[in-house]
Amino acid sequence: MASTHQQPVPQAAAHPLDPLTADEIRDVAATLRAQRGVSGGWRIASIELVEPAKDELASALADGTRSAEVICWNTADGQAFRARVDLGRLVVTRWEHLPGRQPAMTVDEWHECDEMLRQQRALIDALAARGITDMSLVLTDVWAYGEALVPPRHAGRRLGWSDVWYRDSADSNPYAHHVTGLHPVVDLNRMELLELEDSRDPEGNAGLPEVMGEYLPRLIGMPLREVSPLQISQPEGVSFTLDGRLLRWQNWQLRIGFNHREGLVLHTIGFQDGGRLRPIAHRMSFAEMIVPYRDATPDHFRRTAFDVGEWGLGFMTTSQERGCDCLGEIRYLDAVVHDSRGEPRVIRNAICIHEEDDGVGWKHVDERSGTEVRRARRLVISFHVTVANYEYLIYWRFYQDGNMECEVRATGIMVTSCFPAGRQPATGTVIDNRTYAPFHQHFIVARLDLDIDGQQNTVFACESEVLPVSAANQHGLALVARETPLRTESDGRQDYDWDSQRSWKIASTATVNGLGTRPAYKLVPGGSFPAMLDPSSPAFQRAEVIGHTLWVTPFAPEERWPCGEFPNLSLVDHGLPVWTARDRPIEDCDVVLWHVFGLHHITRPEDWPVMPVDRTSFWLKPWGFFDRNPALDVPPSPGHS
Ligand SMILES: [Cu+2]
Numbered sequence: 001m002a003s004t005h006q007q008p009v010p011q012a013a014a015h016p017l018d019p020l021t022a023d024e025i026r027d028v029a030a031t032l033r034a035q036r037g038v039s040g041g042w043r044i045a046s047i048e049l050v051e052p053a054k055d056e057l058a059s060a061l062a063d064g065t066r067s068a069e070v071i072c073w074n075t076a077d078g079q080a081f082r083a084r085v086d087l088g089r090l091v092v093t094r095w096e097h098l099p100g101r102q103p104a105m106t107v108d109e110w111h112e113c114d115e116m117l118r119q120q121r122a123l124i125d126a127l128a129a130r131g132i133t134d135m136s137l138v139l140t141d142v143w144a145y146g147e148a149l150v151p152p153r154h155a156g157r158r159l160g161w162s163d164v165w166y167r168d169s170a171d172s173n174p175y176a177h178h179v180t181g182l183h184p185v186v187d188l189n190r191m192e193l194l195e196l197e198d199s200r201d202p203e204g205n206a207g208l209p210e211v212m213g214e215y216l217p218r219l220i221g222m223p224l225r226e227v228s229p230l231q232i233s234q235p236e237g238v239s240f241t242l243d244g245r246l247l248r249w250q251n252w253q254l255r256i257g258f259n260h261r262e263g264l265v266l267h268t269i270g271f272q273d274g275g276r277l278r279p280i281a282h283r284m285s286f287a288e289m290i291v292p293y294r295d296a297t298p299d300h301f302r303r304t305a306f307d308v309g310e311w312g313l314g315f316m317t318t319s320q321e322r323g324c325d326c327l328g329e330i331r332y333l334d335a336v337v338h339d340s341r342g343e344p345r346v347i348r349n350a351i352c353i354h355e356e357d358d359g360v361g362w363k364h365v366d367e368r369s370g371t372e373v374r375r376a377r378r379l380v381i382s383f384h385v386t387v388a389n390y391e392y393l394i395y396w397r398f399y400q401d402g403n404m405e406c407e408v409r410a411t412g413i414m415v416t417s418c419f420p421a422g423r424q425p426a427t428g429t430v431i432d433n434r435t436y437a438p439f440h441q442h443f444i445v446a447r448l449d450l451d452i453d454g455q456q457n458t459v460f461a462c463e464s465e466v467l468p469v470s471a472a473n474q475h476g477l478a479l480v481a482r483e484t485p486l487r488t489e490s491d492g493r494q495d496y497d498w499d500s501q502r503s504w505k506i507a508s509t510a511t512v513n514g515l516g517t518r519p520a521y522k523l524v525p526g527g528s529f530p531a532m533l534d535p536s537s538p539a540f541q542r543a544e545v546i547g548h549t550l551w552v553t554p555f556a557p558e559e560r561w562p563c564g565e566f567p568n569l570s571l572v573d574h575g576l577p578v579w580t581a582r583d584r585p586i587e588d589c590d591v592v593l594w595h596v597f598g599l600h601h602i603t604r605p606e607d608w609p610v611m612p613v614d615r616t617s618f619w620l621k622p623w624g625f626f627d628r629n630p631a632l633d634v635p636p637s638p639g640h641s
Contacts, residue, residue: 016052016060017267018245019258020068022336022344028068028085029342035092036083038072043340045071045103046260046312050084053557054282054455054590067093071103075189078158102158102569104261105144105310108340109160109188110388113142117162117184122196126182130200131207132166139165139174141388142186144310147571148538149302151185158188159569161302163415166208173609175389175413176213178435180299199298201420209418209434215610232328238355240379242331247353249379251630252398253277256351256381258335262286263313264351264383266396269404273626279451280521280625284406286313286394287447287594288562288575290546292539294532295427295438299417303440304539307387309567312337313394316385319349325384330354335383352382361400361631374634376400389413393613401631402622404521408444409613410599415440416608429603437603441529443546445562446618448593449555452625453508453519455590459486459552460507462522463500487587489580492552496528504550505623509588514627522623525549527597527616542570544577546596551576555590562594 014021020028028047032038050067052060060066066087073080080101084094117123117140124135132138142160150159164179181199186192214220240249245256251272257265262285269281286308293303307313315337322330335350361376379398384391391412397405414437419425421434428436450457460483467478483505486492494504507520528549533540535547545551545562553559556579561567564574576594599616606612622630 014064014066015244015246015255016057016064016066017255017257018049020047020049020336022346024066024068024087025336025338025342025344027087027090028070029338031085031090031092032070032072032083032342036081036095038083038342041076042072042074043103043106043108044338044342045073045080045106045340047338047342048259048261051257054555064088071098073103075158078156078189098566101566103566104312104568105142105160105188106340107315109191110142112191113160113162113186113188114140116191117186117193120184120193120196122193123164123182123184126196126198126200127164127166127179130179130182132179136170137167138179139167140184141165142188143303143305144568145302146304146538146542147569148541150569154185154187154194157194159194160186160188162186163299168214171216172219173213173215173413175416176211176609177208178299178415178417179208180417180419183299197298209432211432211435211609213432213609230327232357234329234355238329238331240331240353240355242353245333247379247381249355249398250377250400252379256333256353258314258333258351258383260314260337261308261312263317263335263385264381264394264396266381271402271625273630278453278519278625280404280620281449282451282455283447283449284396285447286444287560288443288445288543288545288567289313289392289598290443290445290539290543290563291440292443292533292543293415293438293440295425295440297417297425297427297438300415300427300438303415303438304542305387306543306563306567307385307392308445309561309563309565311387313383313385313392316387317347317350318384318386319347320352320382320384321349326352326354326380326382328354328356350383352380354380356380356397358399361634362629372636374631375637376631376634378405386412389415399631400634401629402626404620405617406446406619407615407617408527408598409615410442410601411611411613413609414603414607414611429605431603431605431608437607439603440601441532441546442598442601442616443531443543443596444598444616445545446593446595446597447560447562448523448595448620450506450521450591450593450620452506452521453511455555456508456510456588457506457591458509458587459492459591459593460484460505460520461486461494462503462505463497465500485587486552488583488585489551489553490583492550492580492586493548494550494552495530496525496549504593506591506593507624513624515624517624519625520623521625522619522621523550523593523595524619524621525595525597526618527599529598529600538571541572542567544573545575545594549596551580551594551596552586553579553592553594554584554586555592559592 332349428438507518
């Protein structure tokens with residue numbers, strides 16, 4: 001079938017890892033419409049590039065073939081399908097029924113559900129009973145369920161449950177006032193209200209409490225403080241180059257990918273070292289994000305978000321703006337996602353690339369030769385996502401000394417609810433008048449397909465150990481470093497350990513450095529915390545990944561989603577616990593690391609009405625990858641007096 005809207009995109013122009021273009025997305029949707037009748041009552045949950053396998057990358061580059069994978073479903077009967085579409089021939093090459101699988105939530109459903117609910121007589125009446133009559137100031141915000149929490153009478157449906165929010169005026173904060181105790185339960189396929197949970201407490205909860213929930217300058221009722229301008233200029237331009245989506249900077253080289261689910265994906269990361277491009281990682285991205293709310297009250301017990309698997313970081317990506325989101329000389333890349341009909345949607349300035357000054361990189365002051373100091377700079381590749389009330393700002397940073405850092409900043413509006421005077425819940429912090437923000441946790445799972453000097457790698461647990469006092473260690477000072485190879489997947493389940501300062505080294509077993517030891521990178525955890533969930537809890541059952549700081553698996557192309565491919569309405573985790581149950585060998589092979597980090601968010605008054613960024617990160621640091629400080633050749637900066 002020929003594309004009717006315009007000439008097909010020349011396939012050879014795209015690198016096999018370049019994200020799908022708007023035209024390719026249109027072609028996929030048109031092909032499915034024509035060849036499988038995917039139209040009318042169907043929705044498309046995702047259209048994604050099929051990335052060539054590592055060993056097929058070279059041949060894919062040569063022959064230019066590309067294909068897309070689609071998850072779609074018929075809302076009439078709820079049946080889901082996986083399709084493959086060959087983008088050159090525009091034919092459906094695979095069509096697989098997925099019985100019992102519930103595709104991810106779509107942005108269209110979120111909007112259509114809000115429209116539908118705000119017209120429901122039951123909701124209008126329930127709000128009127130609380131004194132709310134202007135429905136234009138009401139927002140409903142639908143969340144996904146875990147299957148264990150679905151009432152039996154609604155089993156099998158594409159179910160959602162919703163909060164109801166009320167704002168003071170047309171453009172004031174929609175999340176300022178939680179209409180506590182009011183939760184529509186909806187069937188998203190039929191797009192109908194099934195029931196309205198209403199637990200209004202007529203004595204204690206009469207009316208919404210007065211709160212200050214605003215953040216717009218004209219609504220905060222206080223003058224803005226003064227700050228002088230701060231500008232970053234690079235009069236001679238930037239020191240990175242972008243050739244298509246191939247980025248080169250200060251010996252680093254990588255490709256920039258993007259998809260609907262993971263958002264930014266970094267491919268084929270390498271370091272140019274004395275004429276050799278040395279591989280470090282094949283692919284790095286966020287594979288899941290799990291946010292359990294730790295509040296058992298009726299308003300919050302269902303609230304566990306899977307922001308990657310249920311909603312998609314790519315779909316939630318928002319545009320960045322020069323001078324506001326990022327300062328200096330910026331290069332932006334747009335991203336293309338799609339709606340649930342398969343129409344492409346372009347997100348302008350979705351990915352930001354720029355250099356940042358990073359203070360002092362190294363320094364020494366010598367009596368004779370004077371001061372030698374080098375300023376460090378870093379290359380930052382970032383994207384921002386808005387998941388309804390909350391923002392995640394994601395930064396991958398590359399440094400001149402070979403370090404990589406991944407930082408996530410959480411900001412936006414916290415979920416709150418109200419409580420009757422004198423009945424403050426224990427599982428949150430009071431942040432305003434009769435209003436509290438429940439405790440919750442943000443677990444992020446980074447999928448790190450590392451290839452340190454190639455695919456033949458072993459992961460070692462690195463621990464510091466204090467030697468006992470002995471004749472050779474009379475003062476109890478001796479400290480040694482122990483390295484334990486992780487041989488199978490059960491070894492690969494690792495936990496943060498403060499006592500031993502545990503970290504993990506991913507070492508090449510095929511090459512040696514100039515010192516005769518194994519070139520390696522070390523994963524240095526910086527944002528680890530325990531799950532603190534009973535193993536029987538539905539949230540833990542759906543996300544066993546959060547039970548460990550690190551999981552290591554042998555590379556398998558189909559193993560991408562640590563909580564399973566379909567976390568929407570899931571009962572149990574179909575990902576890492578299932579794969580690793582085989583206890584496969586992970587030594588001396590192509591390994592994938594799954595690092596769990598994030599924020600243990602004990603909410604505080606200062607996080608309201610809009611939360612100052614909270615940060616979490618991890619580092620990947622070269623450890624014998626280089627024979628000496630790789631930033632020795634960074635030139636001094638001209639000084640000024
Ligand atoms: Cu939080």
